[in-house]
Amino acid sequence: MKLFVRTSAFTLLFSLVLLASTLWSANVLASTQPDTYQSHVFEKTYLKVNTAQHTIHLTAYDTAIEVLYQSDKTPLPSYAIKEQAKPHAAHFQEANNELLFSTGELTAVINKSPFNIKFYHRGDLLIGEEAGYVKQLKEQGEKDIFHGFRFKLSESEKLLGAGERVLGMDRRGHRLPLYNKAHYGYTTESNQMNFSIPAVLSSKKYLLLFDNSAKGWLDLGKSTSDILQFSAVSGRASYVIFSGDSYPDIIHNYVKLTGTQPMPPRWALGNFASRFGYRSEKEVISTVEKFIELDIPLDALVLDLYWFGKDIKGHMGNLAWDKETFPTPEKMMNNLKEKGVKTVLITEPFVLSSSKKWQDAVDNQALAKDANGKAKTFDFYFGNTGLIDVFNETGRRWFTDIYQTLDKQGVSGWWGDLGEPEVHPSDTLHTLDNGLKVNADAIHNVYGHQWAKMLYENQLDLHPNVRPFILMRSGFAGSQRYGMIPWTGDVSRSWGGLQPQVELSLQMSLLGLSYTHSDLGGFAGGESFDKELYIRWLQYGVFQPIYRPHAQDNIAPEVVFHDKETQDILREFIKLRYQLLPYNYTLAYQNSTTGMPLMRPLFFENEHNTQFINNAQSYLWGDAFLVTPIVKAKQKEVEIQLPQGVWFDYFSGKKYQGNQTISLPTALKTLPVMVRAGSFIPMASTMQSTQEYSSQQLTLHYYADKSVKNSSGQMYEDDGVSVNNIANQQYEILNFSVNNESNLSFKLSHQGQYQGMPKYRDVNLVIHHLEKRPKEVKLNGRNLKVAQNDKTQAIWDATKKTFTVKFTWQHEKHGQQYLQKPITLSVK
Template sequence: MRLFTLKYFTIHSLTCLVIALLTCLVISTPTLASSGNYLNHKLADDSVVITTDSVTVTLSAYGESAIAVHYQNLEDKLPASHLPSFAIKENAHNSKFVIKEDKDQLTLTVNKLSAVIKKTPFAISYYQKNKQQEDTLLIAEQQGFFRDTFVEEAEKIAVQGFRFHLNDTEKLLGGGERVLGMDRRGHSFPLYNRAHYGYTTQSEQMNFSIPAVMSSNKYIVLFDNSAKGYMDLAKKEKNTLEFSAIAGRMAYIVFSADTYPKLLNNYVDVTGKQPLPPRWSLGNYASRFGYRSEAEVRNTVNKFIDLDFPLDALILDLYWFGKDIKGHMGNLAWDKNAFPEPEKMISDIKEQGVNTILITEPFVLSTSGKWQDAVESQALAKDAQGKAKQFDFYFGNTGLVDVFNNKGQQWFNNIYRKLYQQGVAGWWGDLGEPEVHPSDTLHTLSDGSVVNADAIHNVYGHQWAKMVFENQLTMSPDQRPFILMRSGFAGSQRYGMIPWTGDVSRSWGGLKPQVELSLQMSVLGMAYTHSDLGGFAGGEKFDQEMYIRWLQYGVFQPIYRPHAQDNIAPEVVFHDKRTQDILREYIKLRYNLLPYNYTLAYQNSTTGMPLMRPLFFEQQFEESSAQAVKDKLENKANLTAFDNASSYLWGDAFLVTPVVSADVSSVAIDLPVGVWFDYFANKNEPSKKYQGNQTINLPTSLERLPVLVRAGAFIPMNDDIQSTQDYDASKLTLHYYADDSVATADYEMYEDDGKTYQAIEKGLFELLQFSANQQQQQLSISLIRKGKGYSGMPKERNMTVVIHNITQAPSKIKLNNKVIKTGLWQEKSNTLTVTFAWQHQPITLTIQ
């Protein structure tokens, strides 16, 4: 069974050159190349084009506070310097600069962000205006860009990049998927998407690079370059951020804001927002490497149902198109021996509430049934002679679909179209780094230009996702696409990409970095980043405790998808009764929380706010004076929350601390300000209350995940269901966590039909707005419905309102000032439950 460990581990010999090349980059000492002296500037639409005696620099403003900068060298240009921006969303609209000029400098301002351009020698510094309208330096170029060369196989390779000044104390997140700790200052790493099989607590290079950093000083710098390169975050040289690439655009974008959530909002306004996923994608998945027959698929689905486990999707790995691991990749057609009636199978399990997702890879083996067709259709990337590029890797001799080429897209899309017509509901794009991508592979872009693999390696998965996304909408314009992929680029979220953290070790070491990985990706737009629950790679025997802890954590993770090599079953239904009994309650809770989780998806799609949120998002510096700004920059403000990868916020209500070690009886938790309740307290006793802004030790057991809920939180929930196919919007349980410390609280729940594409943009939704007001001996909870609604929206809701921390029986309960008798106070748990029918008129529940 250890054969499976080779699936993603084998590296083609040419890929090894990448590592050597990147090592050269890291140890190379760059030479600053002056960007010359300012000569003139002009307006081109809303952009400003500056000419110096060395470069042309184009600055464009986007959104509220984003400035994009594109350098074009007047002398030797890097290969593929003509490439477009892959990071900036399609049809992005420029904002207008306010322009000021004197003899020494040119200042371009959009909202509170200014680019101050020193004329001689040319360089750009970026300032953010604070509440006192004073300019605070965020980051500054070190004399424009630099050039360097290194020697590879007797050939000089040119690189160019940017260097920026950092201040002494700021912390930096970014770079995408790496396991380096939350604050990545002091690290240098390659920008080259590459699988790291079986990683645990350290990894400098993984599947999904994002060439960007977020600073504790509330700015983001995104390097808008798709080529092989690297970033150095003040490791090589103190207080210097460095980016370099061997090809592509020399461009970057600076974003700024007053708060971290607003900063992320500004980022996704430019790079694109994640479309709302189908509601079923928030449910439970059955997945393994892999189901080998139609009978196994049917038996697995039935076992979930028989054992009372909700299920919404089943994912088929590569055995759907071939009985062996090797030799079949590229067939992309059902193996009829193993799956004799795939359309009926898909239809039958769909009736049981289960959607079918298929793996697809971009590699077409020369031994596959579609090789000749792919060659004749000119669907594959080419070699220098214009023939289909062939190379060897673990799965066999292969070519690579050219997803940049119109012919490659058409060929691939035709395959997706046939499978979609058979009933397939979602797509899994695997090996999309691409896992093996020889440097001399040539890709043809839509404009007819040809570039080598190194120039666009990091956007292969990004382009693949775009192709699948647009093709899906062509086939079914009203249906939300589902696209699971492990590799992409800045802005991939706008194509509905759902990434995962690669082939993690099935061990405690594999579990430990998962919060860090998801948070790092989430703060740069990829909010659905999640892990193979339970771990993927290796494992000699079933570790019950580790497995349970990982799947408990998954309840508060964007996608609930256990997946692994099948020497140990990844599905809970194939384990012992105790494991099942513990995890059944958690998986059912995942479904109970659908109204809350779906609202998180809505918040992400409208603002970029992640589902999993780092604790420093709670930490908003009060910039009430110039001294406060100075204190922040001198690190007198507390920045320790930036280092916290132990706990995170699931939405606004929950504080989650996964258990990532064996035999743990309590966990240390740094509480944000406010009052917090133990969410998993015994139902027959009041939830223990903790004052925030301190570190506590919260008891835990194998049955109990450490989760706290914020005082003043509303949590909408629904009843148990077998799948989201049974979701009933006409019933709603609304929990409210009352406390004297919270005088007022507000919450907005989003609801639609769960499937219509662009429901938000089309206005096909409703918003249920809940507010609480607590004064002395009276608590009022108001309910208001807004929005034009959607097909199937309930005309009336059966409401169950559960109010926590009610320490004595109420003397009177009123509904719109009419006394009602439906309240039930539980002395043991200090909860009050009130039921009533709501016809969506404004209504107020008053507790006295």
Template sequence: MRSLFVKNLSLCLLSVLCIITSGSVNEVLASESLNNNHYLSHEIKNNTLVINTKLGRVSLSNYSGAVEVVYQIEQSKFPAQQLPSFAIKEQALKSSFSTKDSQEQLTFTTKQLTAVIQKSPFAIRYYQQNNQQPSKLLLAEESGYFSGSVKENEQNIAVQGFRFHLDDTEKLLGGGERVLGMNRRGHAMPLYNKAHYGYTTESSQMNFSLPAVMSSNKYIVLFDNSAKGYLDLANAEQNIMQFSAVSGRMAYLVFTGETYPELINNYVNVTGKQPLPARWTLGNFASRFGYRNEQQVRDTVKKFVDLDIPLDALVLDLYWFGKDIKGHMGNLAWDKDTFPTPKKMMKDIKAQGVKTVLITEPFVLTTSSKWQEASDKKVLAKDATGEPKRFDFYFGNTGLVDVFSNQGQQWFNNIYTDLYQQGVAGWWGDLGEPEVHPSDTLHTLSDNSVVNGDAIHNAYGHQWAKMVYNNQLAINPNERPFILMRSGFSGSQRYGMIPWTGDVSRSWGGLKPQVELGLQMGVLGMAYTHSDLGGFAGGESFDKQLYIRWLQYGVFQPIYRPHAQDNIAAEVVFHDTNTQDILRKFIKLRYQLLPYNYSLAYQNSRTGMPLMRPLFFEDEADISLIDNTHSYLWGDAFLVTPVVNPDVKHVEVNLPAGVWFEYFPAEHKPSPKYQGKQTITLATDINTLPVLVRAGSFIPMVDAIQSTEDYQHSKLNLHYYADSSVTSARYEMYEDDGKTAHAMDKGLFELLQFEAEQKAQKLTIKLSRKNQLNSLNGSLKKINTGFGYQGMPQERIITMVIHNWQKPPTAIHLNNTAITNSVWHEKNKTLTVKFSWQHQPATLTLL
């Protein structure tokens, strides 16, 4: 629900904040802005510019593509100012900068940004450095630091924050998981991770807040504060963006870039890059709330195998440690009545290619078998008396594991270690907002300082993921962790966190916002954000059309995981034969696309480029494209338009520049071709999804397999979409063993490069294998590739499929040798050429 506010208050004297909680709007209080701050002196210390002001110290640091600003206010009434940064990665290094002092201002200059510090009244403006053009104003503090209050539940709550000017035209993304439309300008929203059960087409507060905003002017501003807070994007006051929080670190970072991809790369260079996930992460998951016994698990896996539907993982919800929903949370040990032989069960389904993923929660109920142990070992967050903080929520009377304390981490890690050694392959961290987190809960940090729940609420899931990630690598440094989590903070991606979009309604309304949610999270680092395919919450009866459309869309989203309350089966194998037949083809396509999807994951791990990409990346001058949530790019090659309404026969698609082909043409017919920069109408039925592929695209694929355990490197089906409008094209495919942690750093990988040139009636395709990685600035960084990786083939059988080839070739050569093993398909206008390749530079020529 949009809030109503008094507009046009004085920009200098008044600050207006709003709170939106569970759809309700609370009373707004005006507060005086502290715009009377003044510069006193400055020094450079530890590669940081430290400015002494009337209110306290202001520190500026350069993180190569970003400027960090930290305010330390003397005599502040706000606690936890000394909290560490959760957003900045642990290995981040400060870079050099230069300064220039004058009577009125102090200038802080880096390679990409200049911060101009006005001395009186104190305020900072940020300019983008560009050697080709004059410096461009990106962002300016309106009054810098301020303090004030808001009214929530009839109580005045003190807040502190920052205010920035906006220009009249810029559009704003950010804030994390919300259903507000892509342009969040004009909205106000809480910065407080909180579940929204059964949401549909509107939500101002969800599981994963991100205190960051991306502007169409190509900057990101990140409010590095983990506390309960508020974000106002020109809602209360025209052209004012405001961050505020009830306590915590008062800091922000400004990032810039010449392009959106460069901007994202600069953001993840500082906040951390997502580690490359294991290949099985991209496969099909069986998941529901939930499997109630061992036999049900075995029967489910068998059904997938018997029905020839690929499967890579099975996720166990809370019944693995308790027979029913309430009373058992915190046990975190197998219920031996319902799961009598869990080690054997996991070993047996692993032999069928299926990994086991277990749910864990951070709550320990007072009825749990581990309550006394957790209490005695002081692993729970405390109350003011030093005793475990107890409170009630849906599952019972409980305490909360203090994942910030050394005792809490050690106790929790021991549980994860034991379960991993039993055969568990991945972890699901649920309720990690935390779902219930009383403000007076006390957490102990590693330095033994104590903060309340509000101060670090939004970093709880972030810290939990860090703990699980580091513990997993300590147990087995060679295996990539799998960590599915519902909540986190900016930078959580560096711990391999895979978020999902919460307990979405099992309805068309629940399906509609999923593209928006995925795109919003992806541009701010959380590129594996995905939905419970099919929807989770509610549903009176099985809506076959909805279910099929959602699972079709899932082929082109980061994680393929149907999950739902079990009154209606989440798994395709428990539905009718027609549903199985339609979706079997799509799930198999998901597996056939593994080389393409895995290369997208590689790109993300190197540059932060999301797997799901918004259309405004295609034409950065047209900011109207920011509003498009109907379609998105899956990598560079695919343009996907999910069907989000029932009984749809046609969809409209806004095409980017170039030439586009339908990816699912009618059987035995050529792919229809469309010129870009227009809106087209595509026909669709329940058997197809509106997907187009860009001319000049290489799509590496493999044959359909039952699980990624069957993945073969030695065979590659390489599709190329030829068109005379594309005279040259280039593609890079990444491969490794699919499981070794830090394989790129160890040199245990290969990069296959494919290039195409088309002139007149001649098409040339070059293949090569590279032993070097290109860094962002174009320099070459040598990687040790002497080891190769386990399973790396000496030879590949290449099946090259060239689309839009209008007649049989007069000649085909591989280097200087003629090839006669080719098939031209007249009806669908494709040419198939098969040959062996030993990875030497090779040129395929077609006339």
């Protein structure tokens, strides 16, 4: 067997390396001795291995393998693996000094003596334990004793992931704290932020996740160049290996086990009005009316902490409307809904001892405890406080009662802020549902994760068929399965703050959190309005998952409160965002079913060229668009690394060959956006809010080039609201394809249906970049006359080099179903 022969050779090499390494690194106490195999038990999906020092459990999950070193009788639960995960049948073989445990593509090879586990994908080595589980690690500057794992790295491999950090795409060579913590006003460097996810994606095509929620460190070859070391103060001694044939395959396998992101409500892809913060009901209403007056689309308004108190300090935990400034909140929210605008409220997990709900929280045992069993109190910026214990039923019940009251009043979405938690003393005690008491450091990194789970499940209890909207500042591996929409924290309102935003969103997307976005325009500071910075940031926002300008209100974050030129430029971009809803909503569908990010790194295009890995200046928005934000003041041109193929400047139409770096001139009214030749881009008509959305009027853009002989696209549609549309097959997919061997031959087909689906669609198919006027056009076999008159069915525009064909795409009834009749179009 190829795999067995190869691993036997590695066993000898590993033994020589181990004997030579009497001291590992300055951070490791040299007390762990080589381990040896004693016995094993294999049962279909599961392998239990007993060694001289440990009991190790290996569990197969399709194309992933979990390894758990059992260290105590009551371990913490897995927070990363989804609740419904089912183990997968594995293959097992014992051969001489090795045990082989395989899911098919992924194989764990266990060397008996000295004990060691290596992982292979289709026979190729991915990574292996260097010392396996190590109990006595001591980290620099720490008084605590840590435990963890050590893995051997290949010389040239690059490592991505580890959550929100500003370090560059390749994070190898860094030692990263694993402790969720806000970084206020960050710019071009940060090694610790709101999401400290203990997982890395390697250029060797594996993903390694440490399923441990505790405070710790991730050393990616910093202390020892060829060693990846994970360490934590406590928690599960567990890791999971994922593999795949490509990076998207690996991400797909990762989200199959940790959970896919549910489809967001369609309105979540619209424009948000948000600031710190709206101080009165009157201000809220007038702001929304300003958007409508200026013809700028709007779908949601976000209320920061002034909704429950007129001051920044002293009111946190009230979580009830301040009736002096918001006297009729139900009327206000109903008024906004009639205008197509949803209300989103901020909430925090802290209850100040000065708040109106303090005693009620104490009486109902809702707060985390101190060593004496009393509500733990401590001071932070907002005052003296306690922390809601979301890890047990009493704390969750008290918190959800508040959410339910506000929900009945008409709140449409929730914002969970400060959920790292921002301050979380180590001696704070939390009680898990199984009765286990743990200190704050053991579960700090999953506080926001557990809070999101509570909110998500509560919203589904209240509205079983309405998709929740949950904006959260902190979470963990797998948080995406609770519909969490993260943002990149309190970024500086500066060019330095804008520069790392692509990197942050790409890195989070690689680990399933694909709706990570920034406070458009920047949040913190700023002495005066920087018009160019503001326009550039909001232009970029059109091509990121959530469009939410948000900032401290010394400078207005909303477009409507700026000068006319700013409004005029950004109105068109915000309208473009809405026109792209069919395309963007399809990206959401793809993400929900496969884990494919909405924002995609360029190295997905050329997985053999590791130079693309370092590119965080450009990214793909779906398959069709290549976006390069302008992140420097007065930048006259921008360099763009083009993947292979043919690309068109979206705004000028200029054609570029791929596989080169080009220099593109810039203009304030446009953003460097390229479109891939062969792309289909479905677009809707303009609207004031998604409440007016309809795909009955559809413009389908196709970007033609003779180099592209065949291409295809799709468009996903459903009612935009219901929870289980995909599972219940209440959706429609429009398929588009073209063959360009001799002439352009289009086919439009359809599958599926949903309640409220349009009975027909009026379609404008716009073919871009035709070299000459078509001589012959046939629609469903019928000849069309080509003219330059907009009132005709086939229109040639010689100036723009576009050809538009207008037709009605009818449904036909087949039994109880209405199916859209396929459309064929031939253009010579």
